[in-house]
Amino acid sequence: MKMKLASRRIRSMDELAALDNNSPAVCGPNPSTFAARHGIKLSKAYLKFLRGQKSEGNGMHKLARTSPKKLVAA
């Protein structure tokens, strides 16, 4: 696919560095996608971090706190 240039002006390194204020620091797919694509396991520490991110307080996983649906007798 052809990509179009936004500007042909050759920028200095100072200009490029100024664009780095919001650098993503990590560029590429996210680690989960990469690991799944190549069949690599994610580390326990990273999985724990992801669970912590999804949780709402108490560091407990969101899914773990939802009450199971009550079974209704037929």
Add this chain to the structure above:
Amino acid sequence: MLGSLPVKVNGVWREAEVSFASEREVSGLCYWRIPHSLPNDEPVTRKIYDAVEFARLACNRWRYYHRQQLTVTNRFELETAIGESANAELAMILIARPAWRSPISTLGIAYLRRTWCNHLFLEFFATHPQVIVQRGEQIKAVGDALLHQILALAESLAAPCIWGEATEQSHQWYQDHLAIEEVRDHFFIEDEVKLHCLNEMHRAQREMLARRATT
């Protein structure tokens, strides 16, 4: 060493050395650690965790190729492998190191593959957690240094295209740094975009050499 490129340290331009990672350096990626005290900024914490995880995944993936003798650790090996088989699929990790005395040994890594048709696939790049956390030294333009070195590598291999995946977090960075009108979930550095990026890389090298001559 593949080359030197400028990075900004505490507002002053210094030089970073970029080279192919050796087997020992790849093993060292598994020892990237989360800093003891993390900033309160959640996106920054996320970047740190992602960088550490990517370093481990890169190490893992590189070893997979290494077992099949499909990795290269210097330019000579790369050229030899391509000379032996023009369609060789080769994995490599580029590593950026500070050329000044610094407590941070590695600034960042880029994991890429040379595909069978002589394109370069940038799988990902990540900066070191200590660079992300910006406590001791504030280092900027590591991404540019790696990207420019990948461009130089593509130029030396006469690779017509560098491509990769962009995410919600990184598409804007690629858009700004590659001067592409719009980047969504992928980018191609080829034709006029490649020429433009090479011109910017050559300008960065000229600026670095000029600074070297005056200091």
